[in-house]
Every structure is written in structure tokens, then in C-alpha cells.
Amino acid sequence: MNKQEAVKKIGELRVILERHRVLYHVHDSPEIDDEIYDSLMKELAKFEKEFPELDSPLSPTHRVGGDPLPKFQKVTHEVKQWSFDNVFSFEELKDWEDRNIKILEKMDSASLPTYVAELKIDGLKVVLTYENGKLIRAATRGNGEVGEDITENIKTVRAIPLIIPEDVSITVIGEAWIKKKDLVKLNKERVKEGLPLYANTRNLAAGTLRQLDPRIVATRNIQIFAYDIEVSPMEFSNKWKRNIGTQEEELETLEKYGFLVSKDRKFCKNLEDVQKFYNTWINKKNTQDYGIDGIVIKINERKIWDALGYTAKTPRAGVAYKFPAEVTTTKLLRIVVQVGRTGAITPVAELEPVLIAGSTVSRATLHNEDEIKRLDVRVGDTVSLRKAGDVIPEIFGVFKELRPKNAKAFVMPTHCPSCNSKLERIKVGKELSAALYCVNKSCPAKHLEGLIHFVSKKGMNIEGLGEKIIESFHDIGIITDAVSIYRLKKSDIEGLEGFGEKSAENILSSINGSKNTQLYRFLYALGIRHVGEQTAKDIAKHFGAFDAIRKAPLEELSGVEGVGEKVAQSLIEFFSDSRNSSLTKELLKYINIEKVKKSPGGKLKGRTFVITGTLPTLSREEAKELIEKNGGKTSSSVSSKTSYLLAGENAGSKLTDAKKLKVKIVNEAELKAML
Template sequence: MLAEEAKKEITSLSEQINYHNQKYYQESVSEISDYDFDQLLVRLIQLETEFPALKLPDSPSQRVGGTITKNFETVTHQYPMLSLSNTYSAEDLRDFDTRVSKGLEGQAYEYICELKFDGVAISLTYEQGQLVRAVTRGDGTKGDDVTANAKTIRSIPLRLIGQGYPERFEVRGEVYMPISAFEEINKQKIADGEEPLANPRNTASGTLKMQDSSIVASRKLDCYLYSLMTDRHVVATHFDAVESLSDWGFNVSPTYQKCQNIEEVLAYIDKWGEKRKELPVDTDGIVIKVNSLKQQNDLGFTAKSPRWAIAYKYKAESAMTRLKEVVYQVGRTGSVTPVAELEPVQLAGTTVKRASLHNANEIERLGVRIGDQVYVEKGGEIIPKITGVDLTMRPLDSTAFHYITACPECKTPLVRYEGEANHYCPNIDGCAPQIKGRIEHFIHRKAMDIDSMGEQTIKTLYEKGLLTNISDLYDLKYEDLIDLEGFQDLSVRNLLKGIAESKQAPFEQVLFGMGIRFVGKTVAEKLAVHFKSMDALMVADFEALIEVPEIGDRIAESLILYFSKEENQVLIEKLKAAGLNFQIDESKYQTSSDVLAGKSFVISGVFEKYGRDELKSIIKDHGGKVVSSISAKLDYLLAGDKMGPAKLEKAEKLNINIISETQFEEMIN
């Protein structure tokens, strides 16, 4: 295909994809199937890969992510992102209305009400109708540049439609995680044996600051826009501004409403008190603004907030019930978590019987006792939490609460590590929940992937004395299992087959599956690639460990402690004897050349020919390594356009070799 033909097809594909995005996100209309839509995107990406010079900054392919951002540049807001005054009462709103009336000296005025979505504030800058920058609120004066991640949010237009928009302007809104997407993520996490995420708001915030934009794309964030910021006089009222944003292709929630007076505002608040629960996103209140932009300007600002706007906050759903008991759960790491057992109570449409108490510090802060009448809130959390105690209802015979000092399972005295709030049971090899938890972790899909074994099977085999640690899995025989209750010929054969097949798991998965404290999947992969074998890893000292990119003091100390224990050394020898992989498959890491062997690189800025992921792969393919931060040990800073001045200054100060894209190509060629 010629470049001219490719250009025409890229233009056509981009127009089709943008059209279907607009129909779906602004009009809730699906004219083609998800599969057909994805095929359009696949073809566009294919052409842009073949003809990189034809890829435009507002291409719909930006939606799939792939950019790696190690450090988010700090940006000063042109217009400060101020916070609003909050209230929970109608009386405060009437006082606000009185202040507005007094400030406007008898002028007629009206309000516009909008739902306050529980997400992350974002400021988007457009030039010539094209998205050029996305910045988080930060401290209100400065925020983080998250443009690469914001581009993956399909409801944020990369290029505007319609006409009449200013040459340059900002639009503000709220990035949020739809409740359905949040529940989908947690469902998968629970299935994978991982801790569920706390709530959609925190998840949206964490996702927006992820380094890998392809992961951000997979999280299905959404965004409502609600405020136009510009020096040019475009509209007369906030209502007109919101209508214009919708016309230009922004995703505007249709829940806003003009109100002629404060009584209509209160009616709006009442209407959405229950109705808001039908929305796809959590809301925590209402924002009330004077509609006229001129009147907003006349009213002005206090030091912290505008005088023309206020936020009404709905009270979190709460219920009162009696605390019957505190029970304790022991995890695979030995962490002990207190959980409140409650008299059943209805809260947000569900019956609540248990609530989180987090740790001993939280219990002490609340001052809670057995028998107390406690306040329980859901507030977007996965498990309800106790937020307070009604001391007027405390029983006369109440006694102070004492946190346990011994493990509830094995009675071993608990310990508390410096800098940590939780208590731990140190009896790693004799505490049943820890042993069973480690085996459950070992068979996990991302570790040894033994899907023919589940939690109940592990419990049964542990109680029968057939499983006391992960190495015992490889000693199980048909005759050990066939006579056990619930075990049939086919299930036994499938179980043994799954265990045998797990021996093919690569070294990095074995290392992750061993459950060493602070060694998650990504850390295990970095350690495996760096040290190549378990033998090399086991003898590595502190300095050698922290040389590995992104391995800090805490992980290094945990590894050294783990490998120093004789019982762990014996366990590893047993697993070796069973035939597990304790060194990497070198063929997976073969390189095209070794011209960059022993050289380390930091990549910063925007490049003409390559994306950051491509450069990262090329460096590794030629024997080099990519690190995230500049230090005296760094060999090269590969510098592109728009790189952060702080990085450049640090590299110059440390006399690091700073090379361009062209110089890098010369090195590898």
C-alpha cells in the first residue's frame, strides 16, 4: 500500500471510530457491534504502525494506551482549581442565598444545580479544538500532567465537533469509575485470590496516576465535564456553557437544572436524594452555582472558595446497631485483622452483620466496647465500617476493650513490626490459616495455576495431614486421595494432572507463588530476569538486591530474612527435587545484539520515530536495561522533546551522558 492510500484509509477509519464513539458516549446509541468497532480500531493501529509518520496526536488509537510515564510533570493551573464550601443543612443554604442576594444588591438572579460526582477533578486544555493537556487538581494551584492516561478515556474528545469554541480554553470535570466497572474489577480480583479495591473513587484516583496507560485504558474510566474556563467571552451563563460543552462533543451529565430560587434548589436536592442511586456513578452531593457569569464575577471569591457557589453534601448512609463481638482473621502473611460481629441491621438495601475495625489503633481511636450501640456506614466501601459509638447508650457494666495478645488460631504471642499498624502471628510454619493461605497463593492462576484444586480441597488435605507446606503438593499420590470423602477417580486424576503440569511454570511464577513478603508478581519478574536463577538470588546481598530497578530497602530486607531461614532453604531444595523451574528460560530473553550490554538508560520526553515502549524494547533487545530514575550510576539519559527540566538539570549535575534519538540510533546500528 502506498502512503497516499494509507492516509485516506486512516482518515476514513478515524472518522468512523470518532462517529461511533460520539453516538455511544453522547447519545447512548450503538450502531455497530463491539466486535466490529474493535476491528476498525485494529485496522487503524495496523496502518499507523506501518506508516508511523501518518499517526496524528488526536488519533483514536490513543484510546488503547501503551505510553509509559514514570514521572508526571507538575503543571501550574492557569485558573486555580478552588474548593467549594460544604454544608449538610437547608438552613446553611438559605444563609448562602441571603449572602448572594446581599452581594448582588437587589439584582434578580437564578441558580443552576448539578450533581456532585464522587471522582477525581480534572482540567483539560484544548487548542484549535484538539486536546493538548490533561492535569489533575493537585493542590488547586499545581497538578500532575496525566495527558497520556486521559486520552484513553473514551468519553473525553481528542478533537471537538461543532463550532463556536474558543481557540484555546480549559474545561473541567470529574473522572470517575462507573460502579459496574468497579464491581467487575473486584469480582476478578476476588476470583484471583487478591484483596478487593476499597471504593470506586479511590480506584479512579489511583488508576489516573498509573504509569502504564494501557492498564488505564483497560480500567474503563469515564468523565463528566461541567465547567468552561476561558478569557474570551463566549457565553453569558453557566447553563449556556454546559449546553455548549455538550454541543462540542463533551460528555455532560443530563442531570443539571436551572432553579429560580433557593426553594427550587431544595426541591432539586430532595428529588435526587434517592434518585441518584440509579446513576452509574457514586454521588455525594449537589453543587449550587449562581447562573450568570457576570454575577459570578461581581460576587468574587474568598481566599479559599467562590462566593457564588456552594456544595450540599448528602449524609453517608448510616445505621445504628449493637456490637456483639470482635473476631479476628489471620491471613497468609500472619496479619491479624479484627472484624466486628453486629446485630443484623438494614443499610443501603442490604443486611449488614459484620463491619471492619481495621486494627488495634482504630479500635482505640473509636473507643469501642463489646455491647456498645455503634454507627455503621457503607459510604462506598466494600465492607461496612464502624464510624462511631453512642456513649449515652453504653451499658453500665461495660468494660474497656483489650486487643488480643496471642494468635486466635495457634495461641502464639503476637508481634507488631516497627512502622506497621497491624499485629502479626510469627508462627509461620505452625499456624493453620497461614499454611493454608500460602498454599492457596501458590496454586493461584498467576503463580502455579493449579486450577483443579480449590480452597475446600486444600482444607481437607491439610486436616488429613497430607498438606503441611507447598512442597507436599508434589508428594501426593493417587492412593492418598481416592479414599477421601468427596474424591472420585476423575477428580483425583485431574488434581494430580494439574499438579504435574504446574512444574512447567516459569521461574518468575514459582518465585511469586512462594509468597515471600512484599514480592508480588511484578517484583518476582524483575528479580528473575536480573538474577537468572534462584541460586544467584539466594546469595545476593543487600547492595546487589537494591541495584535491581524498583527494588527498595523493604523488599531487599524481606528477601534476605526469608533466605536466611533454614526451613525455607529446605523447602526450596524439596521444590527443586520435585522438578520446578528455578532459573529463567534464556531463550525468552535472547537479544539481537549486546551492543548496549551493561548500559542503563532513562527515557524522557517525546520522540519523533518511537514511542517509549518501543525504545524500552529496543534497549532490552540490545542487552541494555531501562531504569526509572536518574542517579550517579546511570549511563545515558535518552532525551526527547518536552522532557522535564528537573530531569535534565539533575543529569547535567551528575555528568550523565545525554543523548538524542539520532545518537541512540547510531549506537545500536
């Protein structure tokens, strides 16, 4: 294919992919299977690799996320990001309308406003700037004047277009959110990994978009509802904007441009209509995939909107009508600290049981020490509690005037409640963790959590050993580590309180049944930090045998698809600890790992090559084929992930890049020698 043909093909593929993105992510009515979409995407990526000069940072192939950033840059918003005033009752809403009508009467404006009511999504406001139809920047709202540049993260969000089909320069405002079911799924993973949980979908959306690694953002399924188009004051009177006469048309325009816009909006002739919409959603709000904390009412007519102008704080033409929140108060009885499997220490509030959002709650997370300090919450306090997004109940306020006289500030323990070793903040990447950790390798509480993880469904799947049983066996000392599970005898169990012959036999047969297992289950069960179920599967698939994993060097581990530096480092650490190697050796005397066929690969499996310059005998295409045939991969640009630069004559900037990044450089003969 020549370049001219490639230009045409790439253009066509991008148009098709954009059309199907809109069908899937905006209209929720896909016309093609995901597999077909993926394969079109692969085809596009192939052409872009072949003709790197035709690649573009706004191509859909770049939605998978680029390299992590060292930090976010600050961005000054072109248009100040105000937020609407809140009202809490129909009377207040009516007052708002009366004030507006008075202003309009003074201006001799004859027409009365109509309204558009939209849902107020509990998410994170984002500001997307397009220049000549191209996304050039995305930022958080921040304090309204200055936000943070999150462009690389937003590019991974498929609910927004990277290029809009008209040559306009606009700012689009949207609310980012994450589905409740995605929050539940992610929190389940985090429980397993001993990480602190996200309290609600808003925290998760905010936490995700403020992630420095766009590749993580790409996995999180962020949604964005677009709801407003702004143009800078300089262009305020431009013709294009004047063509949009109403808020309804503005929302339709956003849809036409390929943004996801909430369908749950309503044109309202008057405030009585608005109140009906409000009443409907107060009853329906928990049926949606996202949190809703009220409705937003905007004057529909752009002319009236402009005539009313702004107060010092906010535009007069819109208002937020908030729902009464699902909150309650109760008494804080105790603060206990929990030790997770990885040693993370989480303070938990024990509460006087109270009914909230339909269920009785007696515990709430306090997240970490900083959060306790921020709230200044003490034992004996009356606290306000909310259950946000149906997830973990959370304390968000304290009635200090009701505080008992002698209530003391909570002091986070300096030592592990279980083993009494000194707690530390650990390094997470380059930073120190917010949570304290018990780093004692023989901590009983960590062991217990580790054992619960070991027998769990995704691990060794020993159904007969539930959490309670493990806990009591651990307490009396008949289970001390994972190996001791397989050494249990009937006589150890029989006669213990609550266990007869039959139940002892059941437990033993359940343990026996777990002895034949798959490699990934065993690997997952070991509870290695950062090795969740999917990662365990990826590693197992690549290596095929436990011994190969145990002996693998860092470079090979981090080259495995789905495994990064962090996971690889953690595996190396785990296996270099002599206790772990003797434990796994002992375990494998009892456990039989089913043989899996190593996935077809070759000598270059896990290696990524970049090709540059003219090779003596092979064309670039032939070199690429040769590498791929032997299980290797090729990429168009040199990065820290590149294993080798295959360089021929007249190699240009890629050679310089490779030298800078200390990537190994090989020639054609050396490549052939590897095979």
C-alpha cells in the same frame, strides 16, 4: 529526516493523538483501534527521542508517569476553593431560592434565575491551572486554601488535556474518580497480595492521586469530570470570561477544550424541574460507574451568579442537594484479627447481621489500629455502618451514649493470634507500614493463607482443594506445606469425616492434574511478596526457566520489563531463604514446568543504553540499531534505570549525569565486545 521535517511531523502526530484522546476518553466513541493509537504514540516517542530538543513535558508521550517524588509540595490556591452548602429536602431547597430572590429584588434585578442540575460525584476535587493554554499545575483541594501539588500524577490522566486549544489562562475544577469495576479488580489483586483493601471508589481515587509514584497512578485509570472554570479575581472581568454567559455554556466550553464532562446534567426552568432530576437519580444512582451522593444545582445565568456574590463560606448561587445515604446501625459483637498471607494483620468487626443496600452484612473491616483509635469503637457498641460504592461494608461512627458501662477500649494484640510471635510494622519503601505484620516465617495462619493462594485458580489451580478443605486438612495436619499436598495418599483422606473413597479419588486426581503447569503459575503460586499474576508472567517470559529466575542477580531482575526494584528485592529475599529453596526443590520433584521458548532476545536483553557524543565508526542511529538488534533498549536521558552510557567524543551533560548516578560508561569497542 531533518529537524524542520521533524518539527512538522511531531506537531502533526500530537494533533492526531489529541483528537483521538478526546474521541476515546471524552466522547467514548473511538474511531481507531487501541493498537493504532499506541503505534502513533510510539512513532511520536521515536521522533522525540531522535530530536530531544523537540520533546516537551506536555507531550502525550509523557502520560506514562515520571520518577517518584520524595514528597508533595504545598500549593496555595489562587482562587479559594469553597464548597457549596448542603440541603436535604425540597423545603430547604426552596428556602435557598427564596433567600436569593430577596437579594435580587433589593437590587432591582428583574429576571428570575434558571438552573443547571449536575450529579454530585463522590470523588476527590482537583484544581487544574492552565497558563496560556498549558497545564502548569494540578493540586488537591486540601483545606480550600492550601492543597498539594499533584501535577505529575494528573498528567497521567487521559480524561484531561495537557494543552487546551485556546490561549487562555484559567483554573478548571473537576472531580476525580475511579470506576467501580476497577476498584473491584484492584481489591481482588490486593486480597491475593495480603494488602489492606480500599473501602470505596473515593478512597481509591484519593489514595491513588496521593501516590508518590506517577507510574502507579498511570496504571489506575483515573477519570476526571470537569465542571467549573475559574479565573483569578484579577482577571474576573476579562472579556473571554464574559463571553460565557451561562453555566451551560461553561460546561460546553470545557467539552470543546477536550475535558471529560458528565453528560448527565439538565437545564431546569425552576425547582420543580430540579426535583424531577433529583427523583430520577435517587432511583438510578447505583447504575452508574461512579458513586453519586446527590445533585448540585447552580444558577445558570452568570450575571445573576455574580450579583448574588458570596456568603462568608460559599457562593450563594449554588447548592448541593444530598441523597439520603445508604447507612444503618447495628451492634458490634466482637473484633477479631485476621492474618493474611504476607502476615498483614487486619482487624475485622463481627456484627449483629443487618440488611444494608440489599444484602445482609455480618462483618466489616476496621482497616487498622489507627482507624479503631480514630473511631474509638468498642465491643458492645452500637455503630453506624455504610456500604459505600457497593464494596466492603465500613463502620464510620459510634453511638457513645449507647455504650455499655463496662465496655473496654480495644487493644490491638501485640502478638500474632496464630503463632504468638511479636507483631511489627514493616518497612514499605522508606516508611513503616500502617498495618502490623507477623514476621514469623513458620506462622501457621500465614501458611494456611499461603496454601490457599498456592492452590488458587491463578496459581496451581487445584480445583478439588477448596478453601474449606485446605483449612481442615491443615488443622488435622495432613497438609503442612505445599509439598505435602503432592504427598497426599488416598488413605490419608479416605475415612475422614465427610470424605469417602470417591471424594478422596477426586481430590487426588485434581492434584495430579495440576502437576503439569506453566512457569508463571508456579512462580505466582509461591506467593512471593509483590509478585502478582502479571509480574509472574513478565518474569517467566523473560527468563523462560525457573532456575534462571532463582539465580538471577538483582540488576537483571529489576531490568525486566514490568519488574521494579521492589519486586526484584523481594525475589532475591525469597530465594536467599534456605527454607524456600529447599521447598521449591522438593516441589519440582513433583511438578513439571512446561518448556516455554525463551522470548527472542540477545546479549543485551534487559539493558538500557543512552548514547552520547560522536562514536568512532558508528552513527548514533547505527549504534541504536545494533543495541536493539541484540535485545537492548535505548533511552534519551540518563536515569537510575540506565544500564550503560555509550559515550563517544565530545560527550556533554549526559556524561556528567552518568557519573553522578554511577552509571557504567562504555565506549564503542566495549559495546561491541559485549555482543
